[in-house]
Amino acid sequence: MSTVTGVPGASPKYTKKDFESDQDVRWCPGCGDYAILSAVQKSMPDLGIPKEDIVFISGIGCSSRFPYYMNTYGFHTIHGRAPALATGLKLARPELKVFVVTGDGDGLSIGGNHLLHVLRRNVDVTILLFNNRIYGLTKGQYSPTSELGKVTKSTPMGSADRPLSPCVFALAAGATYVARTVDRSIAHMEETLKRASRHKGAAFVEILQNCNVYNDLAWNVLYDKDSKTQFELRLEHGKPITWGPADDRRGLVLEGLKPRVVKTKDVPESALWVHDETDRATATLLAQLWAPEYPIPLGTLLSQEGETTYEGILVQQEQKAISDRGPGDIAKLLLSGETWKIG
Amino acid sequence: MSETVTPAPAVAKPRRTLTRAVIRFAGDSGDGMQVTGEQFTTEAAWAGNDISTLPNFPAEIRAPAGTLFGVSSFQLQFGSQRVYTPGDQLDTLVAMNPAALKVHLGDLKPGGILIVNTAAFDQRNLEKAGYPKDEKGEPKSPLNDPGLAEKFRLYQVDISGMTKKCLEDLPLNAKEKERCKNFFALGLVSWIYTRPLDPTLDAIKKRFAKNPTFVEANIRVLKAGHAFGETAEMFSEHYGIEAAEMPAGVYRSMTGNRALAWGLLAAAERTQIPIVFGAYPITPASSILEELALHKRWRVRTFQAEDEIAAVTSAIGASFGGAIGVTASSGPGIALKGEGIGLAVMAELPLVIFDIQRGGPSTGLPTKTEQADLMQALYGRNSESPIVVIAPCTPGDCFYIAYEAVRIAIKYMVPVMVLSDGYLANGSEPWLIPDPKSLPDIPVSFRTEKEGFQAYLRDAATLARPWVRPGTPGLEHRIGGIEKQDGTGNISYEPDNHDHMVRTRAEKVRRVAQEIPATVVNGPESGDVLVVGWGGTYGAITAAVEEAQMEGKSVASAHIRHLNPLPPDLGQILRQYRRVLVPEINSGQLVRVLRAEYLVDAVGFNRVRGMPLASQEILEAIHQLLEAKS
Numbered sequence: 018m019s020t021v022t023g024v025p026g027a028s029p030k031y032t033k034k035d036f037e038s039d040q041d042v043r044w045c046p047g048c049g050d051y052a053i054l055s056a057v058q059k060s061m062p063d064l065g066i067p068k069e070d071i072v073f074i075s076g077i078g079c080s081s082r083f084p085y086y087m088n089t090y091g092f093h094t095i096h097g098r099a100p101a102l103a104t105g106l107k108l109a110r111p112e113l114k115v116f117v118v119t120g121d122g123d124g125l126s127i128g129g130n131h132l133l134h135v136l137r138r139n140v141d142v143t144i145l146l147f148n149n150r151i152y153g154l155t156k157g158q159y160s161p162t163s164e165l166g167k168v169t170k171s172t173p174m175g176s177a178d179r180p181l182s183p184c185v186f187a188l189a190a191g192a193t194y195v196a197r198t199v200d201r202s203i204a205h206m207e208e209t210l211k212r213a214s215r216h217k218g219a220a221f222v223e224i225l226q227n228c229n230v231y232n233d234l235a236w237n238v239l240y241d242k243d244s245k246t247q248f249e250l251r252l253e254h255g256k257p258i259t260w261g262p263a264d265d266r267r268g269l270v271l272e273g274l275k276p277r278v279v280k281t282k283d284v285p286e287s288a289l290w291v292h293d294e295t296d297r298a299t300a301t302l303l304a305q306l307w308a309p310e311y312p313i314p315l316g317t318l319l320s321q322e323g324e325t326t327y328e329g330i331l332v333q334q335e336q337k338a339i340s341d342r343g344p345g346d347i348a349k350l351l352l353s354g355e356t357w358k359i360g
Numbered sequence: 361m362s363e364t365v366t367p368a369p370a371v372a373k374p375r376r377t378l379t380r381a382v383i384r385f386a387g388d389s390g391d392g393m394q395v396t397g398e399q400f401t402t403e404a405a406w407a408g409n410d411i412s413t414l415p416n417f418p419a420e421i422r423a424p425a426g427t428l429f430g431v432s433s434f435q436l437q438f439g440s441q442r443v444y445t446p447g448d449q450l451d452t453l454v455a456m457n458p459a460a461l462k463v464h465l466g467d468l469k470p471g472g473i474l475i476v477n478t479a480a481f482d483q484r485n486l487e488k489a490g491y492p493k494d495e496k497g498e499p500k501s502p503l504n505d506p507g508l509a510e511k512f513r514l515y516q517v518d519i520s521g522m523t524k525k526c527l528e529d530l531p532l533n534a535k536e537k538e539r540c541k542n543f544f545a546l547g548l549v550s551w552i553y554t555r556p557l558d559p560t561l562d563a564i565k566k567r568f569a570k571n572p573t574f575v576e577a578n579i580r581v582l583k584a585g586h587a588f589g590e591t592a593e594m595f596s597e598h599y600g601i602e603a604a605e606m607p608a609g610v611y612r613s614m615t616g617n618r619a620l621a622w623g624l625l626a627a628a629e630r631t632q633i634p635i636v637f638g639a640y641p642i643t644p645a646s647s648i649l650e651e652l653a654l655h656k657r658w659r660v661r662t663f664q665a666e667d668e669i670a671a672v673t674s675a676i677g678a679s680f681g682g683a684i685g686v687t688a689s690s691g692p693g694i695a696l697k698g699e700g701i702g703l704a705v706m707a708e709l710p711l712v713i714f715d716i717q718r719g720g721p722s723t724g725l726p727t728k729t730e731q732a733d734l735m736q737a738l739y740g741r742n743s744e745s746p747i748v749v750i751a752p753c754t755p756g757d758c759f760y761i762a763y764e765a766v767r768i769a770i771k772y773m774v775p776v777m778v779l780s781d782g783y784l785a786n787g788s789e790p791w792l793i794p795d796p797k798s799l800p801d802i803p804v805s806f807r808t809e810k811e812g813f814q815a816y817l818r819d820a821a822t823l824a825r826p827w828v829r830p831g832t833p834g835l836e837h838r839i840g841g842i843e844k845q846d847g848t849g850n851i852s853y854e855p856d857n858h859d860h861m862v863r864t865r866a867e868k869v870r871r872v873a874q875e876i877p878a879t880v881v882n883g884p885e886s887g888d889v890l891v892v893g894w895g896g897t898y899g900a901i902t903a904a905v906e907e908a909q910m911e912g913k914s915v916a917s918a919h920i921r922h923l924n925p926l927p928p929d930l931g932q933i934l935r936q937y938r939r940v941l942v943p944e945i946n947s948g949q950l951v952r953v954l955r956a957e958y959l960v961d962a963v964g965f966n967r968v969r970g971m972p973l974a975s976q977e978i979l980e981a982i983h984q985l986l987e988a989k990s
Contacts, residue, residue: 338656355613359606
């Protein structure tokens, strides 16, 4: 079984262009997906994996057109089922590097069950969930991440559903890598994608993405210069959690299980909450924070390395069975157990 | 049933030779009736008989003891002639409690042997079984009805009591002792039909290898039952059934679901590519998943998916990766898989789907058999979504049909659905073990050539597109559920291209007809009635038709294994008979297809009771059709 985390330098030297397919990109002009596509294509050479060993799997929705634009292997499947299909692919071919591209509707509504299970099994796939808080391809109905009271075509008087947090969901489901990034922070997105795709196991990245046609500026809190400065929190493992303008930095302290916002100048540095990305419990606390009461954490919430993967265990069992008793022999199997001779 | 009396040995009781017999063991679902039946089947197989079995159990895992719906039974027919079905009417019924008697007595032939476990006929059990009450308000025991002993050969045996007695000195609790009683019944019936005890003795030793006390207990009880038959004053004779004349070779007992699993293993071994089997547990398909999970050495990767949809899509993902993607379920699960199967049609990937049909709709009768998913298999997806549909006709045939499904799926890059059913899945037959080398080859060629590659280039003979494993340099491509341009595989909304692709996908399935061998007609090549069947009704139809032929009637049968496409010679065959009769366990599905496809005035014979068709009722339907003609 060849390894998936290729050694940089041992594989062909690629540029972004090598990952651009010959198909015309057909998202709406101004869609956040363009920036994500570019960032993914740009992060690919860094993986150091031959491009024929890379597969993009998607479901249905705007985000799910993604595989057509990647010059790798790709499969645009059916609504919500990409994680299950990717699981089957990894069972057949554990050595492949598999990405799942999904959205808030595809991944959390119709495909919520599959997303849950691919994460809990720790299948070695990198899942990119484009969250624009709306159904785009069906022209503007509310999604499972839309805010309560959202007025859309299907909810003229406001939605009655409460939204769910994709990162909290992924953490609860058991993903071994969870991160959040934004379509308009190109460098951060590229860095996050590189880390996520190098992770061995179920990696989940929520990408806050703008749908300029049906839900423009849903993430304006992170686009607007002032509010971005005020609320964007870049997580760094082992560093105290701080954010805000240089002259008015804020930090978090933990009082029991309750995070409290403080001015950094008011407390000694040792009092600040230090981000530990190997700890699921505090990652889950962080994932739940949101403006304006709290900052909005971006970056790696959780990264647990060295966990066994689902297909890894199955392949091990298979190899053990073969080394213990040899490869299957159907002629022998047919004659095993009770048999009798006639004539 | 023909009988000949052989002179009895001086001491032993007389032994009468029969050509076949039908036995049913019935009791509570906790009484071990399935084990008893399976064990008796092995004994009959050892004696060289042909056999057909019918396990029948409630959907509840442990239904409340003593109730009518908690009754579990195992029926088999064994004989010295070909046996096609588990039999219609019973020669012997073993009833371990009043509920079992009440449920099954109606199937016992007048004059048949009726063995009851008297210990279970107490007031409580009689009440639970709903026997009417007398003037004192106590339930009346059917055993006190003199009519019972007049109509049947009634043997009242205190099976529980004698079991307990012969285990008196063993360190077992009362419950453990009581649990051995099924082997008393088995020992007794084995004596009545002079079947050898050796295979059962071996099985007991194996089964309880870790507990010598259980071995001792069960062997004692088995032998006690046998000795009781020999010595008790009750039984005046017993029966022999000679070995059947069957093709020479080595045989084993085979159930349909195991045969499906082993057929896949044979295909994996031949192709040397892994199988990914995605399934969600569902009765009566789960045992395929369990069986395959035992055989990792064939590189079978079983995936117990989170639901039916994940089961089929994981299989499709595996096929995309160059493995054999297989999924299995029963009707309700197949309904959920519909969209996924459509994706495989569109992506033109190999996919094998097993549908082990059960009574429906909805949850229906989970543990009972039915043939009502034919229309679902043929048409149960959105839009024009043709797939190949094939059906095994006996438990052992499931081995060949699974292998065939893989072969066709790979050769034509299409989904192939196998329609088995609950009766074939759990039923067993003595099966002539094939030489795996005699199976047809399954060539697999993954495209690696870059020059001129297009994802939807087609093979001239099969119309199959190339199978490309991700990981092949230079052949990176994208596929999906959106309509695509033939050849390039690029997305296309072009009206004429869509029309062309709809026809191409249909034509590809139609070309599978070139794989179908000549239809076997059992009987005259032309005549009054042709009985056409498919799937698990093979035995009942064959038995009925052979009986009609012995009566001198001009009747033949043809059993269809390929349901889509249909055999190319079928239309011609149908026209050689005045009438066509189509017995099915549904409301008339194949009959509709035949009428539509061939414009023949075929008539259906339909019973949808969750049970196999009886050969007698098919014979009656044949008679009626013959009379209607004249």
